[in-house]
Amino acid sequence: MAGLVVVLTLVLLAALAPVITAWTGWAPETFDKTAIDPNMGGLPKGAWGGIDTEHLLGVEPVTGRDVLSRILYGGRISLLIAMLATAITVVTGLVLGLLAGFLGGWADTMISRITDLLMSFPSLIFMIAILSVVRDVNRIVLLVAVLSIFGWTVVARIVRGQVLTIKHREYVEAARVGGGMTGYILVKEILPGLTAPILVYATQAVPAYVGAEAALSFLGVGVRPPTPSWGQMINNARGWFMTDPVYLAVPCAFLGLTVLACTLLGDGLRDAFDPKAVRS
């Protein structure tokens, strides 16, 4: 429950980023030279990374850009990428897993081979390679594509396994005997049994993708400046963590909170869908 509240709050904050920044008066790209101390090598004025009533989460060293504003806009990017990648992964994996499990035969063989191949790939190295080679493409689209290419295989595996067990349940055979055609059986008899594992998977995939996007941006192959993202902020903050630890702590805290909340939500969903828990 706590997970759900936190996740919803984070999503809401990210969605309302323009409203909130209009209210604070600090856009993510606006420099604030008054908030930094040029004599200290551009460190924010004040002990806590420049946190005061003007900049609620402090400012970026050197430029004086508002950290809250950049966190909100960065969160938008991170969550957008994670959710898009999750959606594409789930839909692709669901369709291919259903086909493989239900049709069997050559369809199953082909899909399973592709799954095996992609899963045995050193995906992180491959992602870094693609992301650093391909240049003039929208980074967000590229990140979503690269994450999805390697992500759907997990869903396809889960779905295929589930379909194989559900397919031979007696109630599916009863539907056949009752005159149910393939479409009916897929949609009405098999799909409902897949919603629980897929929802649980999705709640785990979102934080995993937030983390992956952060990691790739941290490595410098993800979202490019001036677009903010959490991983990129953490990367920038690396050089400052001795002198301005708050600048590093804030994006790390948001990343950690997101991952934790999504994981809690996933556990909660898993319990909610547990048939034994439902029955008692």
Added chain:
Amino acid sequence: MKSVRAALDAPTVPESMPLLEVRDLAMTFRGGVRAVDGVGFEVAQGETLGLVGESGCGKSTTGRMIVRLLEPTSGTVHLNGQDITHLSQRELLPLRGTMQMIFQDPFSSLNPRHTVNQIVAGPRRVLGRDQVIELLERVGLAPEHADRFPHEFSGGQAQRVGIARALANGPKLIVCDEAVSALDVSIRAQIINLLSDLQEERGLAYLFIAHDLSIVRHVCTRVAVMYLGRIVEIGPAASLYSDPAHPYTRALLSAVPVADPKIEAVRERIVLRGDPPSPAAPPPGCSFHPRCALAQRRCESEAPQLREVRGRKVACHYAETSA
């Protein structure tokens, strides 16, 4: 022209055409398991044929081929004189009303996410809500059960839902695959009585699958005994019970307890040695010979064919001598 049409309309089968006719039915699964190997029988309108045998002998596979959940490897299935052996699922649609199935596990045969109303109305929604309620009442359930989910029922009630579903299309033939085996003994009798009442009321024919002879005793007009994918004895229930001709039938019968304690105390009991062999590698000759007390040399090499013995069909070289 007209006469041709008339001839087509009235199938060229005699009046006494059986409702279901199965010939030389065989099913070989991938990996070479011959689960069913040349099974043939008939079921007449309104009749009950029992199909009995140990676990794994191919009873369910036979039943599933008849309702065409499986496509037979060879042989034929005729329903009302129409060859349905290789019809596609779509071609089978009009026949789905004629033949139905009741499954062994009342719970796994009901989708846990569907209400009873949805389940009984069926994929094609052949019944409206009022008709569903009428059917539920007929099988001994209450109208308010229509909106419940399967897990809210006891095993016996769930099986009643399964029966209502099978009745929804107004079938002529119902394959009952161990329909009462999973139920408590006390509930078994109730369900069997319900099935007999429905049979009389609606002129149903049953193929009643069970793994021991005691269950089928009271419901069957005829009984077929299966062993390792083949029928070893088939005939009228009365004579098969009083005078079994195949050593395997006798062994199965001797496992059935007799109500009278005096007879129970002195009656002969034949214990089957070992487990049935795997259908992937059936023994040569008579596949029952490794476990048969009467087996001779001949049984190890020569497979017995089904032939008339004392008013029924038996597949045993020594069926006459063994009485």
